[in-house]
Amino acid sequence: MDRALARLDADADDLRQHFERDTYHGREYFSLPDERHGIERGTVVVDDTVVRGFPSIPRVLVLDPGVPDFFDGPVTIEEKLNGYNVRIARVDDEILAFTRSGYVCPFTTTLAREYPLDDFFEEHPEQVVCGELVGPENPYTTHDYAEVEGAELRVFDLRHRLRGDPMAVADRRECCDRFDLPQVPVFGTHDLSVAVDAVRETIADLDDRGREGVVIKSQDGRQALKYTTSAIHRADLAHAFDKPFDYGRDFLFARVIREAFQAVEFEDSDEEARERARDLGEAILLPAIESIRAVDEGETVGDTHTVRGDAATVESLLNQFRSLGLHLDIERDTYVDGERVVEFTKVADASRDKIEHFLSGGTIDE
Secondary structure, three states, X not given: OHHXXXXXXXXXXXXXXXXXXXXXXXXXXXXXXXXXXXXOOOOEEEOOEEXXXXXXXXXXXXXXXXXXXXXXXXXXXXXXXXXXXXEEEEEOOEEEEEEOOOOEOHHHHHHHOOOOHHHHHHHOOOEEEEEEEEOOOOOOOOOOOOOXXXXXXXXXXXXXXXXXXXXXXXXXXXXXXXXXXXXXXXXXXXXXXXXXXXXXXXXXXXXXXXXXXXXXXXXXXXXXXXXXXXHHHHHHHHHHHOOOOOOOHHHHHHHHHHHHHHHHHOOOOHHHHXXXXXXXXXXXXHHHHHHXXXXXXXXXXXEEEEEXXXXXXXXXXXXXXXXXXXXXXXXXXXXXXXXXXXXXXXXXXXHHHHHHHHHOOXXXXX
């Protein structure tokens, strides 16, 4: 580990104290839970290999003048998908998939090895495949896409394993096509003079289809902004208020503010603004009501997922969640076509316990 940390342009002695130790199938690795000295959260050290974490992408609330002020040349617009962030790297001839926070995920690692990555890593051993895992059968998010039946990878970046430098957008898209790696949808490259209109048109279309949003990138891939749809703001709030005591007030405030700025920039009429407000209010209140009723009737509240794979991989995933302190309710555990299929709920303990407390007459300090 020390030799690996010495390669980073940072205070190696201080960094070492913040890495957390874990194992995957008996193999020791270390992950960084929070950003330190400019080294990204989720950075991983396996033996003498460093896999940099994925950097946070800033969000723009007002496209004009936000986009032309941020970039200095043409931009490419790609879809921002609603799944979970994964980095795939080859370490000593073993392909490993890391979550955003730096854990080796057994489920994602097994799934990643089904893609044609061996040829890619033979030619690009120092690269990391950064992508989104989407679909109804994934253990982290609950958003579905009609075009995805199980859980599938969509690549949105290729980065140098140690330096974290991104591959240029056009080179990355050509490289992924050449190695048959599926990518996020692209909506074209535009000069700054027309980029704002292009993003607005794309967002309007994605919003109508209930999609998440876009990432706007410079041609060298080093600069990026994200912008999301009203549909995903409401979906996020509905998801959060299904578990009203498990998400903080900052979560609510951020999405309400995004809606407010979007309403102004998209020049909502008074009636359109009222409709936006009604939709937002329903996304907040109705899921909370449903959860309170569910707890009152003795039901479980939380996020329900379905995963499928070989028995050992699925068991390893469930054990990893339990080791992280998650309370799982197994709803269904069976075999279909030789694969183990498990439906489980990550129980929202805080919401369940507080709802029970208040339903039984408990008080709240405000």
